Amino acid sequence: MRIAPEAAEDASLIEQAEAARREEHYPHDVAKRLLAGEPPLKVFREWRELSQKDLATEARIAKA
Numbered sequence: 001m002r003i004a005p006e007a008a009e010d011a012s013l014i015e016q017a018e019a020a021r022r023e024e025h026y027p028h029d030v031a032k033r034l035l036a037g038e039p040p041l042k043v044f045r046e047w048r049e050l051s052q053k054d055l056a057t058e059a060r061i062a063k064a
Contacts, residue, residue: 026047027047030043030044030047
């Protein structure tokens, strides 16, 4: 059975859309801060509303 070129193109677009849904997306302000050169760990920590102590606890490491 042959697949029409249009159907193959549609299938490819559907596959790409499904893959994009599985990716994590970030708010505009997070991307803006990262592009401005802010430290990524700080930006993501603050976005997730974690203190340094909370992050250290979650990561099972010392705060320092």
